[in-house]
Amino acid sequence: MTNIDIDGILKELPNNGRITKTKIVCTLGLVSRLIPMIKKLLRVGMNSLQFLPWQP
Numbered sequence: 928m929t930n931i932d933i934d935g936i937l938k939e940l941p942n943n944g945r946i947t948k949t950k951i952v953c954t955l956g957l958v959s960r961l962i963p964m965i966k967k968l969l970r971v972g973m974n975s976l977q978f979l980p981w982q983p
Contacts, residue, residue: 950974 953959953968954977968976 952977954979 951971951973952975953973955965956979958964959968965976
């Protein structure tokens with residue numbers, strides 16, 4: 928497992944010289960909790976997620 932530090936999290940990634948001003952916040956639910964869906968959300972620009980626990 929990779930060690931993650933706060934500097935690595937806060938470091939801005941290059942985006943062709945553009946700064947993203949829009950934030951996309953997602954809430955994980957029964958369908959979106961699956962790894963393939965989380966990967967899709969990250970690919971389309973999800974910046975933050977809200978995790979709500981649920982009962983199986």
